[in-house]
Amino acid sequence: MKETILYLLQEDHRFSRHYTDMYAYLSIYGGLSPHQMSILQWRMRVHDMIITDPALFRVCISTRQEQDEIRFMKGWQFRELEKVLSPWQIRQCREIKNECWG
Numbered sequence: 001m002k003e004t005i006l007y008l009l010q011e012d013h014r015f016s017r018h019y020t021d022m023y024a025y026l027s028i029y030g031g032l033s034p035h036q037m038s039i040l041q042w043r044m045r046v047h048d049m050i051i052t053d054p055a056l057f058r059v060c061i062s063t064r065q066e067q068d069e070i071r072f073m074k075g076w077q078f079r080e081l082e083k084v085l086s087p088w089q090i091r092q093c094r095e096i097k098n099e100c101w102g
Helices: 002-011 013-029 034-046 064-071 075-082 087-098
Strands: none
Touching (some): 002 013, 034 064, 075 087
């Protein structure tokens, strides 16, 4: 995933700030936030890049902010995100998405 971010950082200058943030977040937490992963997937599609090994793309869903990003994702964004999640993370994210506010 680091290689993908570095490649896009060189090729896609309009989003360089996002890629720099992604790289720093990845270095600290070992994965991207759901929102960052959504942006990365979008920019990869724009540059005709294909995710060949989803296991290499890690998403963090442990903090409240990351869980809120899951809750407020649009349906199509969530379906795209599921493509790179492990079965356990898919189950966790669906539970987060379907939580009732009480």
